[in-house]
Amino acid sequence: MTILIEKYSAAQLDAVISLLSQAFVTNPLHVAAFGSERIDQNRLFFRIGLRHMFAGQAFVARVNGQVLGYVHFNASPYCLPAPEEIPTVAATVLKPLGEAIPNVINWFARWCHLDPDEPHVHLGPIGVAPGLQGRGVGTALMNRYIEHLKQEQSAGYLETDRPENVEFYQKFGFVVRHQEQLMGAPTWYMWRQRPEDHDALASPPKASG
Numbered sequence: 001m002t003i004l005i006e007k008y009s010a011a012q013l014d015a016v017i018s019l020l021s022q023a024f025v026t027n028p029l030h031v032a033a034f035g036s037e038r039i040d041q042n043r044l045f046f047r048i049g050l051r052h053m054f055a056g057q058a059f060v061a062r063v064n065g066q067v068l069g070y071v072h073f074n075a076s077p078y079c080l081p082a083p084e085e086i087p088t089v090a091a092t093v094l095k096p097l098g099e100a101i102p103n104v105i106n107w108f109a110r111w112c113h114l115d116p117d118e119p120h121v122h123l124g125p126i127g128v129a130p131g132l133q134g135r136g137v138g139t140a141l142m143n144r145y146i147e148h149l150k151q152e153q154s155a156g157y158l159e160t161d162r163p164e165n166v167e168f169y170q171k172f173g174f175v176v177r178h179q180e181q182l183m184g185a186p187t188w189y190m191w192r193q194r195p196e197d198h199d200a201l202a203s204p205p206k207a208s209g
């Protein structure tokens, strides 16, 4: 299996909407916000995200030529809309989501509130087509993100709602900073120290004398 990581281009919009909506439709926060099996609402949500919100860097994973994975990351402090911008966002870009709008606002208002003040590069979303999960595509996308953190000497930050993802991110040096129930869904907030600080912690203490 050949996994190729390349920059996302707008021509891949439909393929990415399909893979992300299928990847996330059973995630607890998405079920809490949109209801279960709401592929339609997840498709709308990701279409809005890709067109209006995911303004940082994005990469896709091609497997045997097909676009089957996506990752987006963005430098703080622009990683989420400011709390005061949320009503305007709701009345404009979020409008197609209809009855789910209050849930989406609750969700992102909370994430905005907890977003760290320290400089960081915010990860999300990252998703792999369900049929291909567990075969290294997510790792390849994460490696691209970690490479960026190292280039920029930046800390990393993310939110997640699945315990198996917590373990996945721990493999890349993230630690849980906070955990809570959000709209009834378990949510973990994870932080990765700046590479300099991270490497200093990882390396053995220098011998004295």
Ligand SMILES: CC(C)(COP(=O)(O)OP(=O)(O)OC[C@H]1O[C@@H](n2cnc3c(N)ncnc32)[C@H](O)[C@@H]1OP(=O)(O)O)[C@@H](O)C(=O)NCCC(=O)NCCS
Pocket (backbone or CB within 6 Å): 023, 024, 027, 124, 126, 127, 128, 129, 132, 133, 134, 135, 136, 137, 138, 139, 140, 159, 160, 161, 162, 164, 165, 167, 168
């Ligand atoms: C999380 C995700 C991006 C990981 O990508 P992936 O290609 O499945 O991951 P990899 O194959 O590189 O690594 C597998 C590891 O991821 C974790 N994992 C998380 N979800 C998994 C899943 N559905 N299937 C298999 N492994 C999963 C496991 O810890 C696994 O470790 P292991 O190989 O030691 O068992 C992907 O599973 C996914 O899209 N999940 C649904 C959407 C989602 O939750 N995205 C992240 C939101 S914060």
